Amino acid sequence: MTAWTSSLWTSLPIPALILDVHDCIGDVNPAAEQFLNASRKGLHGYPVWDKVFVDAPLETAFARVREGQAPLFVNTVEVGTGNKKPVTCDVQIAPLSDKPDHVLVLLESRELAGRLDRAMSSKSAAKSAIGMAEMLAHEIKNPLAGITGAAQLISMNASGEDRELTDLIVGETRRIVKLLDQVEEFGNVRPPDRRAVNIHDVLDRARKSAMVGFAAHMQIEYDYDPSLPLTWADPDQLQQVFLNLLKNAAQACKSGGTLTLHSFYEPGLKVRRRDGSGGALPLQIEIIDDGPGLSQAIAADIFEPFVSGRENGTGLGLALVSKIIADHEGWIAVDSVPGRTVFRISLPVAPKDGAP
Secondary structure, X not given: OOHHHHHHHHHOOOOEEEEOOOOEEEEEOHHHHHHHOOOHHHHOOXXXXXXXXXXXXXXXXXXXXXXXXXXXXXXXXXXXXXXXOOEEEEEEEEEEOOEEEEEEEEEEEOHHHHHHHHHHHHHHHHHHHHHHHHHHHHHHHHHHXXXXXXXHHHHHOOOOXXXXXXXXXXXXXXXXXXXXXXXXXXXOOOOOOOEEEOHHHHHHHHHHHHHOOOOOOOEEEEEOOOOOOOEEEOHHHHHHHHHHHHXXXXXXXXXXXXXXXXXXXXOOOEEEOOOOOEEEOXXXXXXXXOOOOOOOOOHHHOOOOXXXXXXXXXXXXXXXXXXXXHHOOOEEEEEEEOOEEEEEEEEOEOOOOOOO
């Protein structure tokens, strides 16, 4: 390899293997070493089937690529190493121009694609669920007002246990009205008024508000990339997103802990949406807590309406966050294990001419 191709091979983020004519491993890049949990030296010369377990007959695919000297794609294949749970991958196989009997194999995990698909579909899912809920909320609030008024009138002449019951009725109806208000608020979020915004200014406002309020029992740290360019966003809606995520993290860490705000630039992240449009989302904001983590039962659906990890949660907060980020043509994802939960928001850079 030349110095340039060697650098490209080393920096390639997708696991890649070069196989010789006998399907033995001739070379692997660092991403493949990490994926296979083995060193380049420990893999060299071994038949690929001794190190990689695939639930598809790829021997036939390798033969077709060598014979036709054209690339081949095998989608949605389970790839494992025997040491960890198999990963669903799309496999790309291509011939090497300088060695026709060798093939290049790329293993592209479907995990990120699935997360992007869930993130991009959450907006439409939210609209369908909330449309009906918003209509019902409006209709339910009127009789609830009557029930509350009647209970308050009864309590004026009640005593002892009877007053306790009327107070319970009033308290529960008010709680339901508050939930219905949240449903209506979700459905009435206006389109974002987007302009060039300094993400760190918005993050700092949210951080200071959290420090004197719901996160006063926690330590809040921040690690910002000062060279981060401006994003194209509605600053008020963006602050609502950050406050909601900070509040969720603070509520998860009831006994205290540390919240970390992290920003950085990642030029390689691009998203293609269902309508075919797409673009780069290089601006990254992470909100990290060291709490107990999300339940695995709800982690995959945490941005869907009415999915909540808290006993009395409405399941609308993160759905609203997802909707706002989708309206900003961004992406939000979460990675959570006990002791570390990371909500990551990816946003576009503001256009140079100040117009979308």
